[in-house]
Amino acid sequence: MKNLDRRHFLKKTSLSAAALAVLPNYLSAQSERPLNAVYMGDYAAPKLETVRAAFIGVGARGGDHLKFFAALPNTEVVAICDVYQDLVKEKIGRVREVTDESRHQKIAEYSGDENQWKVMLEAVKPDVVFIATNWQNHAPMAIEAMNKGAHAFVEVPIAVTIQEMWDIVDTSERTHKHCMMLENVNYSRDELMFLNMCRKGAIGEVMHGEAAYIHELRWQMNEVDRGTGSWRTHHYSKRNGNLYPTHGLGPVAQYMNLGRGEDTFKSLVSFSTPARGRQQYAKNNYPENHKWNQLEFKGGDLNTSIVKTKMGKTIMVQWDETSPRPYSRLNLIQGTKGTLAGFPTRVALEGGVEGVTKDHHSWVQGEQLEVLYEKYDHPLYKRLNQAAKGSGHGGMDGIMVYRIVECLQKGLPLDQNVYEGCFWSAVAPLSERSVASDGSPQPFPDFTRENWKDTKPLAIIN
Numbered sequence: 435m436k437n438l439d440r441r442h443f444l445k446k447t448s449l450s451a452a453a454l455a456v457l458p459n460y461l462s463a464q465s466e467r468p469l470n471a472v473y474m475g476d477y478a479a480p481k482l483e484t485v486r487a488a489f490i491g492v493g494a495r496g497g498d499h500l501k502f503f504a505a506l507p508n509t510e511v512v513a514i515c516d517v518y519q520d521l522v523k524e525k526i527g528r529v530r531e532v533t534d535e536s537r538h539q540k541i542a543e544y545s546g547d548e549n550q551w552k553v554m555l556e557a558v559k560p561d562v563v564f565i566a567t568n569w570q571n572h573a574p575m576a577i578e579a580m581n582k583g584a585h586a587f588v589e590v591p592i593a594v595t596i597q598e599m600w601d602i603v604d605t606s607e608r609t610h611k612h613c614m615m616l617e618n619v620n621y622s623r624d625e626l627m628f629l630n631m632c633r634k635g636a637i638g639e640v641m642h643g644e645a646a647y648i649h650e651l652r653w654q655m656n657e658v659d660r661g662t663g664s665w666r667t668h669h670y671s672k673r674n675g676n677l678y679p680t681h682g683l684g685p686v687a688q689y690m691n692l693g694r695g696e697d698t699f700k701s702l703v704s705f706s707t708p709a710r711g712r713q714q715y716a717k718n719n720y721p722e723n724h725k726w727n728q729l730e731f732k733g734g735d736l737n738t739s740i741v742k743t744k745m746g747k748t749i750m751v752q753w754d755e756t757s758p759r760p761y762s763r764l765n766l767i768q769g770t771k772g773t774l775a776g777f778p779t780r781v782a783l784e785g786g787v788e789g790v791t792k793d794h795h796s797w798v799q800g801e802q803l804e805v806l807y808e809k810y811d812h813p814l815y816k817r818l819n820q821a822a823k824g825s826g827h828g829g830m831d832g833i834m835v836y837r838i839v840e841c842l843q844k845g846l847p848l849d850q851n852v853y854e855g856c857f858w859s860a861v862a863p864l865s866e867r868s869v870a871s872d873g874s875p876q877p878f879p880d881f882t883r884e885n886w887k888d889t890k891p892l893a894i895i896n
Contacts, residue, residue, distance in 0.1 A: 504529045599881065645749060
């Protein structure tokens with residue numbers, strides 16, 4: 435028994451030592467900004483009168499972005515690239531449906547070969563590139579797009595590894611090109627209202643947040659040879675951590691002004707449950723010799739990570755795409771004078787809400803929320819809600835794409851900078867390190883190189 439205990443101790447301490455040994459590689463390898471680089475936190479690129487865009491990956495997400503972008507004034511779709519030719523043809527047809535004959539007449543088509551996106555970037559020279567491909571391709575495509583002179587807009591996560599995130603930051607700063615992660619949830623009505631309430635001091639000093647992506651997606655395993663499940667299933671098999679944190683974390687981080695003047699990410703601890711659900715689902719739904727039954731699913735069914743900020747504030751971040759339960763992003767933000775919570779949307783304020791509740795022991799919820807929507811609905815939502823109707827996820831996708839085009843055309847800083855995309859995405863690889871070392875704390879790299887202290891908080895945009 436003593437020998438077993440000793441082996442267990444040595445194993446744990448070896449893991450911890452290994453984790454510590456690699457910390458300098460991602461914390462300090464990029465400690466200095468090159469002389470020709472610029473800090474991109476509040477960067478405003480030169481105005482683009484007409485935004486010329488190319489699209490890489492036009493399945494479900496990329497196709498939706500393409501269609502909404504094409505309908506906006508002073509935009510031009512110059513190229514579409516996907517490995518599947520039928521998707522390229524189909525999406526060109528959708529572009530024609532939403533525009534008149536005066537625009538988008540010369541859309542270059544690229545398909546088939548895995549490297550056609552590189553040919554496209556070289557030949558077309560777009561102003562911006564929208565990237566909606568598998569996770570592994572996000573960083574290489576974004577980096578190449580910036581190197582070819584285009585702003586890059588990348589689906590979540592912005593990258594898979596910490597090194598890729600540093601490479602994105604360095605490329606953005608060197609080329610003076612935006613790289614924004616397409617975190618659409620920041621544009622949802624309740625998230626925008628909560629941001630507005632935090633800025634107006636409705637809940638006092640913000641102290642704690644809760645964020646999640648709880649979304650049962652086992653059905654995607656039916657996409658065996660083509661589609662999201664064909665590549666995402668392998669991530670569940672090989673990786674154990676919080677693999678998809680940004681939908682829940684992005685809005686909470688902006689409520690708390692993380693990486694923007696007031697506070698920033700400091701460290702993370704992470705724990706996963708045992709891995710059961712995916713293995714059982716494969717066994718119950720596919721033949722014994724099916725390739726999903728040949729995998730050993732290492733990723734826990736549910737991961738819980740705790741982020742600590744420089745100021746000592748906390749955020750719980752959960753991820754679960756396996757368990758049979760209703761969808762939730764949690765979306766909770768707690769302050770010294772009240773709490774805002776989601777799924778379902780609820781508000782509790784010290785002293786209550788006039789005409790609705792007497793104190794903070796009762797939630798304002800359901801129809802009662804209309805009082806708060808009338809008072810705190812974000813001006814951006816009120817301005818763009820009708821314009822974004824019909825776009826994905828209840829209109830949040832449309833507001834996001836509209837704002838991207840608006841910022842580029844007016845020469846404004848983007849609502850999400852490259853560093854935020856990296857901070858939020860960094861939860862995944864850091865959580866994997868923490869889980870592997872039995873929950874040891876993992877420090878966040880400072881992708882801003884301490885410039886977060888001088889970065890303006892995101893304003894309440896009208």
